[in-house]
Amino acid sequence: MKKRIYLVAFSIGAIMAVLLTFIKLPYYVTMPGTAQKLDPLVHVKGGDQDDGDFMLTTIRMGRANVISYALAKVRKYYDLYPVEAIKQQGESDEEYTLRQLHMMENSKQTAIAVAYEKAGKPITYKFLGVYVIRVLPDMPASQYLRPGDRIVAVDEKKLQSAEQFIEYVGQKAKGETVKITFERKGKKKTVQLALKPFPENPKRVGIGISLVTDSEIVTNPSVEIKSEEIGGPSAGLMFSLEIYDQLVEEDITKGYTIAGTGTINEKGEVGPIGGISQKIIAADKAGADIFFAPNEKGAEDSNYQEALKTAKDIGTKMKIVPIDTFDDALRYLQTLK
Structure with missing residues (x-):
């Protein structure tokens, strides 16, 4: 007992x-x-x-x-x-x-x-791409991109900054597609994404990522x-x-x-x-x-x-x-x- x-x-x-x-x-x-x-x-x-x-x-x-x-x-x-x-x-x-x-x-x-x-x-700088910090749920990128991916081109145009990416995509309209080329763990991939309005700001369209410019300093x-x-x-x-x-x-x-x-x-x-x-x-x-x-x-x-x-x-x-x-x-x- x-x-x-x-x-x-x-x-x-x-x-x-x-x-x-x-x-x-x-x-x-x-x-x-x-x-x-x-x-x-x-x-x-x-x-x-x-x-x-x-x-x-x-x-x-x-x-x-x-x-x-x-x-x-x-x-x-x-x-x-x-x-x-x-x-x-x-x-x-x-x-x-x-x-x-x-x-x-x-x-x-x-x-x-x-x-x-x-x-x-x-010192000089070498541009590496656009670094994905965050992927918003229920947006076009959520099915394909992950935090940590590096976007190197959009519509086969090489990028020089995150601001350039935002400006380029921002000029397009809802439903238009963009070709995103990105790198993940050393492998390059390409995906077509249709732009969609942001839930918090329907006047703006995008693929639904938070991003920063990614560069390397050379010394x-x-x-x-x-x-x-x-x-x-x-x-x-x-x-x-x-x-x-x-x-x-x-x-x-x-x-x-x-x-x-x-x-x-x-x-x-x-x-x-x-x-x-x-x-x-x-x-x-x-x-x-x-x-x-x-x-x-x-x-x-x-x-x-x-x-x-x-x-x-x-x-x-x-x-x-x-x-x-x-x-x-x-x-x-x-x-x-």
Whole structure:
């Protein structure tokens, strides 16, 4: 009898554990991630190797279950976000992941361009096609195209940008067809699609995709960045600093371990990111001496101001430095002894 009771109790416990673990709630939970040295991830051919290190910082994020939701309610620096705050309306998990990875690719290209320009090294661009970020349901493309496909021609006309594709298709009328040539996993395919009005904007017609221009930066010397499965644009500043450090003979780190975060644009301007407090914690645990935080031109609610509060709260000795531009970071590094 006791054995049967124990078996029933065990079964109920196992079922509860499965339910608590695998039932997904309509939230994402974020928490401190890691700080990774960039030297193993970035390789400039013939680049200079130095004593110090630049580090990118990450947060951990995943779909909340009952357990992680409860933990996020009581643990400091664990945050909850509703699904609609993270993903675009109707966006699948695959589309979200591809969007994040493509933002990382753009971030890497911009970082390369900023670093090479500052170091006086040549760069050019090679156009690869139009990259499909999302495919809308119940539209012509939904039966043939997938996120991650690369469109290389429309009606046998080679494309130079996503804007060119949008302009060309936008001039056509409902029911007209376009011949789409695209690549998937190295294989080229062609499909004829009849244009259809967009549900949210019936005056516009299209095939039902969200797309971005896909290009490759060509440099001399060559550079390779292994970002693995890290997504998003927030490592732009730190990538640009690591690349520049390898391009120039001077050790701009002066032997320090320097973590940081922030997007970067073609002008070298640094933009804000999410999860700055969690990244401060990650950098502190990794032993960073200095942390570069987006200053947002001195805004009261800037990443930098939040980083200062978190640094004080956790009692770190890491110095928090406000950064608005790539040149700001270089100027600060020049002051190090």
